[in-house]
Amino acid sequence: MKVSVIGTGKTGSAVAELLGDKAVCFDSNSNLTPEKLKETDIAIIFVPGEAANDVSEVVLESGIPAVWGTTGYTWPKELPNRVKDIDSTWVIGSNFSLGMNLIRKALNIFGKGGAFMQNPEYHIHEVHHVHKKDAPSGTALSWQDWLGREASISSDRQGDVKGIHNLHIQTRNESIYLKHEAHSRKLFAEGAIWTAEYLMKNPQIESGVYTFASIFDQAFSELL
Numbered sequence: 001m002k003v004s005v006i007g008t009g010k011t012g013s014a015v016a017e018l019l020g021d022k023a024v025c026f027d028s029n030s031n032l033t034p035e036k037l038k039e040t041d042i043a044i045i046f047v048p049g050e051a052a053n054d055v056s057e058v059v060l061e062s063g064i065p066a067v068w069g070t071t072g073y074t075w076p077k078e079l080p081n082r083v084k085d086i087d088s089t090w091v092i093g094s095n096f097s098l099g100m101n102l103i104r105k106a107l108n109i110f111g112k113g114g115a116f117m118q119n120p121e122y123h124i125h126e127v128h129h130v131h132k133k134d135a136p137s138g139t140a141l142s143w144q145d146w147l148g149r150e151a152s153i154s155s156d157r158q159g160d161v162k163g164i165h166n167l168h169i170q171t172r173n174e175s176i177y178l179k180h181e182a183h184s185r186k187l188f189a190e191g192a193i194w195t196a197e198y199l200m201k202n203p204q205i206e207s208g209v210y211t212f213a214s215i216f217d218q219a220f221s222e223l224l
Contacts, residue, residue, distance in 0.1 A: 014186045015044050017186075018190065032058050044066075049070055063087075066090045084208050106178060110167070125155075198215060
């Protein structure tokens with residue numbers, strides 16, 4: 001599998017490092033063309049939101065499948081139809097952590113399981129590096145959404161913390177804790193590579209645009 005790695009920031013560089021000689025890298029100084037992309041099997045893309053529009057047009061013209069980790073960009077409503085029209089498959093995600101998707105499933109269970117508890121209280125606490133401006137984090141808000149229950153959320157900013165998220169469920173007689181801690185941004189690179197490999201191994205997947213969560217759920221269901 002040859003992979004076009006488009007965007008060589010922190011996560012894109014980690015993707016290239018993990019792929020080794022399978023990676024063909026493109027940065028802002030590269031002449032990105034459909035012809036060059038066609039020399040590879042799939043693209044993994046981590047570019048800023050402001051670059052997504054131009055890059056997406058080149059990727060669409062190439063026709064190769066793509067895994068997108070771009071955030072801060074509103075995807076055009078017509079994108080799914082355009083990807084289908086070229087018989088391609090795109091996966092878009094804001095967080096490619098495989099472990100975080102296991103957390104998503106666990107939170108669904110904890111939320112529904114609250115029906116068995118007497119007056120449970122839910123609290124989510126997140127910690128990130130001091131340069132992160134938004135609070136609470138998008139992931140903390142996703143945790144609340146996945147939980148499906150009202151939860152208080154608190155935030156802290158410390159050093160170069162990659163990301164720590166905690167859930168505390170408390171009743172009068174017991175406490176339950178769930179924690180996810182990111183040790184390296186490579187975990188997002190690993191998830192993107194896993195997604196690309198999954199698409200390559202499953203060519204029967206219908207063309208179109210998918211979320212990373214939906215692809216993960218499909219693979220998870222195959223284990224049951």
